Amino acid sequence: MMKFSSFKYLFKQGWNNFKGNRLMSVASVGVVASCLILVGICGSLVLNVNSFVSYLGAQNEIVIYMKDDASLDQVNAINSSLENDEDVGHFRYVSKEDALAEQMGYMGQYASLLAGYEGVNNPLPASFRVNLKDLTHLEPASMRFSSFDGVDYVSTPTELAGVLIALKNVTYYAGLAILVILFMVSMVVISNTIRLTVFARRREISIMKYVGATNGFIRMPFIVEGLLIGTISALITFAVVAGGYVYLFNYITTQATGFIAMLSLCMVPFSGIWPVMLIGFMAFGWLIGGLGSALSMRKYLKV
Amino acid sequence: MIDFKHVTKVYEPKITALKDVSVHIDKGEFVFVLGHSGAGKSTFLKLMLREEKATKGEVIVNGYNLSKIKEKDIPYMRRTLGVVFQDFRLIPNLTAYENIAFAMRVTNIDEKEIKRRVPYILNLVGLAGKQDKLPAQLSGGEQQRVALARALVHNPDLVIADEPTGNIDPQLSLEIMELLKAINSTGTTVLVVTHEHELARRYARRIIEMRHGVIVNDTAVGRAGV
Ligand SMILES: Nc1ncnc2c1ncn2[C@@H]1O[C@H](COP(=O)(O)OP(=O)(O)OP(=O)(O)O)[C@@H](O)[C@H]1O
Ligand SMILES: [Mg+2]
Numbered sequence: 001m002m003k004f005s006s007f008k009y010l011f012k013q014g015w016n017n018f019k020g021n022r023l024m025s026v027a028s029v030g031v032v033a034s035c036l037i038l039v040g041i042c043g044s045l046v047l048n049v050n051s052f053v054s055y056l057g058a059q060n061e062i063v064i065y066m067k068d069d070a071s072l073d074q075v076n077a078i079n080s081s082l083e084n085d086e087d088v089g090h091f092r093y094v095s096k097e098d099a100l101a102e103q104m105g106y107m108g109q110y111a112s113l114l115a116g117y118e119g120v121n122n123p124l125p126a127s128f129r130v131n132l133k134d135l136t137h138l139e140p141a142s143m144r145f146s147s148f149d150g151v152d153y154v155s156t157p158t159e160l161a162g163v164l165i166a167l168k169n170v171t172y173y174a175g176l177a178i179l180v181i182l183f184m185v186s187m188v189v190i191s192n193t194i195r196l197t198v199f200a201r202r203r204e205i206s207i208m209k210y211v212g213a214t215n216g217f218i219r220m221p222f223i224v225e226g227l228l229i230g231t232i233s234a235l236i237t238f239a240v241v242a243g244g245y246v247y248l249f250n251y252i253t254t255q256a257t258g259f260i261a262m263l264s265l266c267m268v269p270f271s272g273i274w275p276v277m278l279i280g281f282m283a284f285g286w287l288i289g290g291l292g293s294a295l296s297m298r299k300y301l302k303v
Numbered sequence: 304m305i306d307f308k309h310v311t312k313v314y315e316p317k318i319t320a321l322k323d324v325s326v327h328i329d330k331g332e333f334v335f336v337l338g339h340s341g342a343g344k345s346t347f348l349k350l351m352l353r354e355e356k357a358t359k360g361e362v363i364v365n366g367y368n369l370s371k372i373k374e375k376d377i378p379y380m381r382r383t384l385g386v387v388f389q390d391f392r393l394i395p396n397l398t399a400y401e402n403i404a405f406a407m408r409v410t411n412i413d414e415k416e417i418k419r420r421v422p423y424i425l426n427l428v429g430l431a432g433k434q435d436k437l438p439a440q441l442s443g444g445e446q447q448r449v450a451l452a453r454a455l456v457h458n459p460d461l462v463i464a465d466e467p468t469g470n471i472d473p474q475l476s477l478e479i480m481e482l483l484k485a486i487n488s489t490g491t492t493v494l495v496v497t498h499e500h501e502l503a504r505r506y507a508r509r510i511i512e513m514r515h516g517v518i519v520n521d522t523a524v525g526r527a528g529v
Contacts, residue, residue, distance in 0.1 A: 006411050207392055210352065212382035212457065213409035214375070 010217070014224020017197045025229060028193040032233035032288065033240075035182040036281055040241035043280065046175040047268055053164045055266035057135040063155040064128040064145050074150030078128060081148065087137045091130040099124035125152060135161045183288060190229055190292030194222050198296055222293040230289030234281035241277065246270050304330050304492070305351060305461070310360035312346050312516075320346040322516040323360070328494065330460065333487045335503040336496045338513035344496045347513070348465055352386065353377050365460050382410060385454025389466040391446045393438040399425065399449045400434040406453045424452045428482060444475035451482060461492040468502055480506050 018025050066075065075093070082091050094102070100122050104111040117123060132141055142156040198205070208218050253264040305328040312321040320343045328334055338344050349355040350362050353369045362369040365383040372380060393402050400421055407417045425434055428448040438446050447467065454462055464483060468476035480495075484506065487493040497503060503510050504524065512520035 006408070009408050203392070204394055207394065207405075208409045209378075210381060210386055210392070211406040211410060211453065212378045212380075214378045217409055217411070 006217075010220040011224055013221035014228060017194075017201075017221055017225040018228050021193065021197045021200070021225075024193045024196055025225075028189050028229050029233050029236070031189045032186045032229060032285070033236045035186045036233055036237035036284060037240055039179055039182050039284065040237055040277065040281065041244075042175045042178050043277070044241070044245055044273070046171050047273060048266070049171040050168060051266045051268050053135070053168045056164055057132070057161070060131075060135075060157045060160060062130045062132065062138070062142055062145065062157070064130065064148070065152045065155065066126040066128075067150055067152045068125060070126070070150030074148075075126070078148045078150065082128060082130060085141070085144075087132050087134065087141045089131040089133040091128055094127050094129060096122045096124055096126045099126065136165055183284070186233075186284075187288045187292045187295070190226055190288055191296040193229065194226055194293045195296040197225060198222060219294065219297050222297055223290055226289035226291075226293030227286055228289070230285030230287075231282070234278075234285035237281050237285075238278055241281075242270065242274060245273075304328065304363070304365060305494075306361070306363040307350075308361040308363075310350065310357045310362055312343075312350060312355065313358045320516050321350070321357075324516075324518055325360075326511060326518060326521065328492065330492055331487070331490050332509060333484070333493045333507060334495070334509045334511060335507040336494065336511045336513065337498065337500060337503050339498060341515075342513040343516040344498075344513060345465065346516075348386075348463060348496060351384070351463065353380065378410075382457045383459055384461040384463060385451075385457065385459040387447065387450045387454050387462070387464040387467060389469050391438075391450040393446060393449055393453075395438055398435050398437055399430060399441065399445075399452075402438070402449055403453050403456060406456045410457065412456075420456065424455050427455070428452045442475075443471040444478065447471055447475075447479055448482070451479070455486070459491065461494065462486060463494045463496070465496045466498070467495060468497060468499060476502065 064078070066078075079093065082088050100114065100117060103124060104114050107114065128145075130141075130145070132138060138156060138158065138161045142154050142158075145151065146154045205218055249267055249270055252267060305326070307324050307326045310321055310324045311319065313319050324343075324347070336344050336347060346355065350357055350369070351364050353362075353364075353372065357370060360370075364380065367376065367380040367383075369380070394405060397405060403421045403424060404417050407420065408414075422431070422434070425431055428451050430445060430448050430452065433441060433445060436445075438449070441449065451462075451464075462483070464479075467479050467483070471479070480502065483493050483495065495503075495507075507524055509523050510520065511518055
């Protein structure tokens with residue numbers, strides 16, 4: 001296989017290509033980094049919207065109201081079904097007494113109005129309050145719960161869930177579409193830059209072909225050039241997006257008030273996303289660098 | 304070893320550059336291909352280098368059947384032959400040494416081997432003191448010798464020279480012919496393409512004469528120049 005000296009040589013050639021084509025290299029780093037920054041902003045948005053949606057989702061419960069005449073066995077059976085249900089995040093049982101106490105708690109100083117409803121007169125049903133792991137499973141889970149014995153009815157926050165799921169989907173697909181478009185833009189930019197280097201070196205390329213260099217070898221410096229543009233763009237992007245993210249995160253968690261402050265509860269901290277970010281930018285940069293250069297080489301390898 | 308079997312080359316739409324050419328050249332021969340402009344000499348070379356593909360017939364070079372060769376084997380086939388182009392095709396911003404080292408580097412040869420072999424070849428073609436000169440700082444004859452040195456790096460079985468006397472003055476063309484003769488005497492096949500009858504008659508042991516894409520004459524001549 002390839003010797004180390006060859007590897008070093010090819011890397012140096014790639015670096016020379018990058019330097020020799022300096023203006024275009026810098027310009028394409030600029031464009032690719034700009035695309036990547038947009039990708040980074042979209043990605044951060046998608047991530048935080050997801051986190052926001054799961055936060056809101058966790059605030060919403062399915063309530064399984066029990067019939068007044070449900071037996072203890074039926075309650076226990078539902079309890080163990082919920083324990084074993086994959087969709088269930090957590091749940092708690094609220095007995096008739098608990099329900100009344102809770103209601104009295106809400107009423108504060110007027111709690112005494114409910115005084116007559118204790119014991120056998122308690123009109124409030126016992127219930128299970130269930131939080132799901134995934135809101136998209138809301139409907140089937142709720143159907144399942146309705147079929148349990150001893151259940152009076154199941155109350156499901158369908159509308160809110162619908163809005164949240166829609167929000168999640170919209171950001172996801174919009175993010176994906178933007179990613180694809182920016183990916184193509186970056187690739188065209190890189191491949192055009194490298195096409196210039198290839199053109200400038202067409203003479204060398206044809207000599208390489210005649211002295212018996214393999215296509216893989218001829219292609220390598222240009223792939224190195226593409227990867228270099230990709231890597232530098234990715235690193236610049238990471239610095240910019242990371243800085244912006246941390247700044248915004250700090251601002252929202254410490255300065256903001258009202259609704260925005262509420263968002264801070266579910267904002268993903270930077271420490272939780274930087275590895276994904278870095279790997280994502282690198283992967284993006286390398287992929288377009290590699291593909292872009294391969295694309296720009298095709299014509300000149302046919303000798 | 305070169306074997307052309309009923310080779311026809313048509314450039315689309317319909318220029319027939321070679322017509323049913325059959326020729327066999329053995330290892331160790333010193334052959335001239337002679338012909339007027341447009342006779343098909345360059346086409347003959349391009350087919351050997353697999354720069355062009357035969358429209359009909361078979362071309363076999365150093366054991367590779369070029370009608371059937373796989374794309375990935377072409378570079379290895381090309382390492383078994385060395386070509387000196389009429390316009391030399393040196394890289395202008397590399398020194399004589401680097402131009403030769405380049406051909407070795409791009410074919411995966413160790414730096415150690417390069418350091419050993421390049422000075423040896425430079426010496427062989429009589430350029431020992433000129434290794435650090437750029438092509439522009441060398442005379443036409445010297446540039447041609449750099450091109451010849453580059454053609455020799457892989458120790459080829461076959462050396463091809465396209466119009467080696469075209470771009471240099473007569474005195475220098477004799478020098479390059481002497482060099483080619485010396486290379487041939489080590490057992491390397493040498494094939495020279497030219498339109499100069501005089502030169503062919505003086506050095507060749509065999510002259511293949513082409514006209515309008517056909518071989519009109521293929522004669523072994525007396526051991527002139529030996
Ligand atoms: N790539 C091409 N496309 C079309 N026609 C071509 C091509 N290359 C050569 N020809 C034609 O094929 C014929 C033979 O050309 P070739 O280059 O082989 O001649 P030659 O003997 O090398 O001539 P010269 O001494 O001028 O170099 C000519 O008529 C030429 O115009
Ligand atoms: Mg010609």
